[in-house]
Each structure stands twice: as C-alpha cells, then as structure tokens.
Amino acid sequence: MNTKADTFPIIDAHHHLWAPQSDPGQVGYVWLRNLGAMKPFGDPTPIQRDYLIDEFLAEPDPRTLAGSVHVQCDPKLPNPIAETAFIQGISDASGHPIMIVGFADLAAGDFADQLSGHLAHANLRGIRQIIAHLPDRPDISFAATNLLADLTWRGQYALLADHGLSFDLQLYPEQMPEAADFLAQHPDVSVVIDHIGSPHDLSDAGLTRWSSGMRALAHLPHVCVKLSGYAMYFRSELAGKAVRLTQDTLRMFGPDRVMFGSNFPVDSLHLTYPDLLNFVIGQVDDDPSVLEKVMYRNAHRFYRFGGT
Template identity: 35%
Template sequence: MSEILNEPFVDAHQHFWNLDLHSYPWLQGETVPNFRYGDYSALRRNYLPEDYGRDTAACAPAKTVHIEAEWARDDPVAETRWLMEVAARHGRPTVIVGHAQLDRADVAEVLAGHAASPLMRGIRNKPVTAARREDARRGVPGSMDDERWRRGYALLAEHGMSFDLQAPWWNLDQAAALAHDFPDTQLVLNHTGLPSDRSDAGLQGWRDAMARLAREPNVAVKISGLGLPGRAWAQPDNVPVIRDAIDIFGPERCMFASNYPVDSLVASYDTILAGFVAAIEIYGARERRALLHDNAIRIYRMA
C-alpha cells in the first residue's frame, strides 16, 4: 500500500474489456449520446488485469467487483464465462455483476445462465431514464415503472441476485418505488446518483432525491463517477458531495468504487482513492473500514 491507505479496501465497481476478442458496440463504432465526460475515445483500447494492475500499483485493492461492460447484448452470459476465465488466470475480478435485459422474453434463461457462475452476484440493466430533469416522466416503457421490466426484476430474488442501478437522480423516485415493492432484493445505486449539476439548485435536487431513496433499507450506494466534464477530479469539487451521500445513506450503506477505467478520463486511480480517503477522515476507524471494505464485502457477499 502507498501512503494513501494502509489498510485493505475493496473496489466495488471496475471493468475489463478485450476489443480484440469480443464485441463492445459502445467502444467499437457506436457512440454513447450525452456521455457524461464528453469525448471518451481514449477508452477505445483493451483494458485487462495487467492494465488495472499498473493503474493500481501504488494502492491495489484487496478485492474487486466487476460490473458488466456493455458487452454485445446478444449473449450477455458469454461475458460472465469470459470473466470466469480471467479470474482463474489473474485472481481478478473477485465477483461479477452481469447484464440481463429485464424486459426481454429470454430474461429467465439469461439469469439462469449467469447464476451458473460461482462468482455471479447480481445484475445491472440500465432502465430507460430521462436525459434531463425537465423530461423526467413516470410510466415510460422500459423504465423502472414498466410492468414487463418489473417482472424480470422480480426474478432476481429467485437467484439471490442484487441489482446495480445506473440512473440520474431525477429518476430516483422510480428507484425508491422499486426498492419498496421488492424489499428482498438489494439495490445498489451506481455513481452516487449522478450529481452532474453542481449548482445550488442541482445539488439540492440531488440531495432530496437521494434522501427519498435512502428511506428504503434495501438500498446502498457506490461513491463513484463524480468527475465533471472538462475538469480534472478535484477534492474541493467532490469531497462535499461524498460527505453528503454518506450523511444521507449512513456509513453502513456506502462503498468506495473507482469506475475504472472509465474514470481514468478525469483522474488517476490514486487521485480518486485519495479523495475518498480525505472525505471519510471525519469518521471513526470502524466506519472508515466499513466504507472502504466491510460494506462491499457484505453487500456483494465476498466473505
């Protein structure tokens, strides 16, 4: 460990991809509209355990959670099979969150295929959300309100799977209803609820939405994805947001996550980790260990 941290920690959100062997449309021809960091062409390269190892050389996590990396959607279970091979060779990732399109007709088959992997812990499926706060609506097809999508979500409990949610804060009213209606499924909010609007009004809207979601006891949040387009990752920008998120959810329901290599667009791994460590220095030793390690171990069942 470096001077950043002298205790074990878990990276609860990282990705690998091999563009030479597999298809990732968002990295190979397609373009993600309104990508929150702007130009992401620097990500159009292989990112494998040796690359992650170089990026984390000064502060290597004890365990990692691999989140599906937008593998071609025709066979999402193939990504899990490949990651099992990667883990057998390299010792990373520790556990896997795969992809399943919850409103597809074959969702039960896909979930069963993922469940065959001993490293599988949950599913991420990005529901339909609004690109702007003023466009947020309830009941949109493919959203968390959609009954067909919810029928797929209901199947997660049969496999003991959690759900990783990526959605902007103005859609978190739907997430709160989802968590309330399916109390036996652990919901993990990705990227701190995407507080991209750092105006006073934007941050207040984010805090209000996060507080509504935090009322549901089966929700946790990953502190990640806090970069701002056109700006280097900076503690004055992000430490207050980290502390607000932890204050809202409590230190027993928040986790460190790097979102590497995506967040390499805005910061080195060391910078992100050091910022998180600085943000949590106000807590006691037990709470810091929970935020850095124990919560992720519990929520992603890595004990």
C-alpha cells in the first residue's frame, strides 16, 4: 500500500516488550505469569508469553519503524529498574532505538531512589504509574485508590521535573477535571495522555464526560495525547465512535500534540498492526506535514530521540 505516510519514518510511541517465559533479564513478571487472569481490557491469555523485538518489528510489515517507546508493563515487579535495564539491553543489542518509560511509585518513600536507578540507563525518558481508578468500578480500576488525592504522590510528582522526565498519564474521564487542576500546577513536567483518554463508557453520558475532561486537559499546553489503546475500548470496531473520538482528539489537541502508539501486543488481542496504522493514518489529515508530525515528529520531540 502506498500512502503519504510511506514517505517518512514512523515512531511507535507506545508498545511493550516482555519475556515472562524466558525472563533473561530476571525482571520477575507478575501479571503476565498469572495465566487467564482477567484484565480491564479482556482475557490476556494469548499475550501472556514472550514478546520480543524481532516479533514486534515484524508487525508493521510492509512498513518499518524508525524507533519506538517501550512503556512499563507491570507495577508489581519486585524491582522495576530491572525492566528498564532489560529494555535498554534490547535497544543496544538490536540497534533499534527504544526510548523507555519506566515504573516508579510516586507514593513510596524510596521514590527518589527508584528514579536514580532508572536514570542510570541512557534511554530512560519518563515514568508511568497508572492512576486509572473508579471507586465504584474495581473491576476496571488499575489503581486501588485515587492517587491524585495522595499528598505524598502529589508532592513527589515535582521530582520528575528535577530530572527532566515526562509522565505518561493513564486515567479515566471521571478523573480528568481533578487531574487538569493538578497538572496545571506543574507546567515543567511534560505529560502525555495514554490511550486516547481511556473512554471506558461509550454511552452518550460517558462520551460527554470524556469530551469535557479531554478539553480541560487540552487547555494545558504541556499535555499531549496518544492515539493508542483502541482495542481496549473499541475492540475490532474501528468505525463510528472510534472515528468520532479520534477526530475530536485531533481538534482539541491540534497536530503538534498528538502521536501514534500501537499498544502492542495488548491491542493484538483484537487488531493487527496494519489495522491500527491504516486507521490512524486515515483519520489524521491529507496534509503530509500533519501526518509526519503525528506519526513521527511529535514522538521524536516528546521522547527526545535526539538525546537532548
């Protein structure tokens, strides 16, 4: 397939690599070894296996990736720094540039030490601690409590700026107004919203809540968003509401604050990689300069692929 998007490189701003079967990096995976345990995105059994660089790089065929961003995959690791070291080793050995978003617990007393360990690895660019929490929906909550209300968590968030680190924000629309108020106090920490704002409720009321919350976040110039995680909320239906929310996101955030992410292998439960690429490319714009920003330049800048 020849499209305008074949004339420039592509960076995947959100994917995972893992090895729960072989675990050569001694990462000590937890949920990936709990076979059949249901997650908010469905039954993960087909992906609870090794998923490494060669398989990942073959996914976009016939297109290729110029770089990618590995995002932490397990908050219960005994030592999250081991995951960062494992991915750094894969990037170094493969020659494929992988920037790393590691896990650290902002509510922990040793958070500063966790950051120090991560920062020993050259490709570390940011931190993700999923804060998605709904008090009446523990079945889809990733966090056990509302971390935005935790004073230790709020206080230590500022340490990210001290080290030039970004924050990957995965939350639900119900949390967005509170998050926007908090993030406005920290304009020196670059933020990217994961998975198009996690629209778990696709009813009219849910979509209204999503739209209001995303607008509040879009008002903050240091907040970006990823067109990622489609299979988590739309399964294989890349039409209708998936189109509407993608177009709304592009309008709210503009061409300079939106980036593509596959969320593979999670999204492989319902979609192929070319499915996702073709959908996002088809939604973005006929203007090649806008496509290049969303598919490459915005992620290159945000995750500092140039190293600065």
